[in-house]
Amino acid sequence: MSHNYRLEQADPNSAVRALSFFGFVIVAALSLAIIFAIIFSSYFGTPRDQSDFMMMTIIITACVAGPMGALAAQNQYRVDRYHATLEAMASTDPLTGLLNRRAFKILANEEISRMQRTDHGVCIVTFDIDNFKRVNDAHGHAFGDRVLTSIANISHAALRGPFDRLGRWGGEEFVILLTNVNIDQAQSVCERLRERIASTDLTFNGTTVRVTASFGIAPLTKGCRLEESLEAADQMLYRAKSAGRNKVMSVAPLKSVA
Known part of the structure; x- marks a missing residue:
């Protein structure tokens, strides 16, 4: 699947760290260039005036610091990308x-925190594939x-x-x-998804199957715990299963708790 989700955004300080490291390398290269310039002068003579000496120092510095700084910044970028990849894999x-x-x-709890400042509605939906064990038994786990x-x-x-999160x-x-939905709107979203799943032919290696899914919906309200809403959604999912599967069941809004 090509849709990859990240738990966290890329570290906004990564560029700052890369530039800081780049600056450190520049300073180190400058010091090294000055030492080389002094050694060069001891063997080949000191330039006639200060401007010639400074020009020689700048040229040596540019030759040393430029490639070193570029390599250092590239290395830091790769390290940051590696850490970002690890974060993505963990989420x-x-x-x-x-x-x-x-x-x-984590994301759901962040949404609950935002609800303390806004009045938008949020719903939790749990759904699973009906009789999935039969699919595995008949066609294999792959x-x-x-x-x-x-x-x-x-x-x-x-x-x-x-706007919506899927896990x-x-x-x-x-x-x-x-x-930003109420229960009725969430019910409509799930009904459309249920119909789309039920009407889609899934073909792999010459074998075609159709599956259905059952859905349970519960609201998230201010002050409610995520676990409470998830449990309510699961109860609706089990009710959908008991009612014959391939159905959507929802509950009334939960009462807020302190």
Whole structure:
């Protein structure tokens, strides 16, 4: 899957550190150049006046400091990119490229904090693939992994880019954070996604299957704990399963707690 999520933005201080290191290298190179200039003068004679000496020093400094500084900055950039890659790996599911459970919880709790300053509605959705074990048993786990990746792609395409958050909760279960929506709007979003999943042919290595998904929706409200809303969404998911699967169930808004 090509959609990779990052838990954190790139470190805004990385460029500052690179420039600081570059400056340090320049100073070190300048000192080294002066030493070389003195040694050069001891062998070949001191320039006739101070301006010639300074010009010689500047030329040596440029020859030494330029390449050293460029190499140092490039190395620092690579180090920062490496750390950013590690952060991304720590926050994404390796199979689907979606947010993993840890990353999703962090982002959801950040959204709860923002809700203290705004009045926009937020809903938590949990959904999973119906009878997924049958898919694995019939076609193998590699085939099942392809199904999971396809469902992740379908779900990602159906959501509103950076405004909604999609994660893999574990196994065949996924979780969505819908922002700026009420329960009715969240229900509509999930119904469209449910229909899209159910109507999509998934073909791998000449084998075609169709799967369905069941959805549970619960609101996030000011003062409510994330775990409380997730548990409520799970209860709705189980109710959707009990009602025959391939359904969307939602609950009324939760009462805020102190």
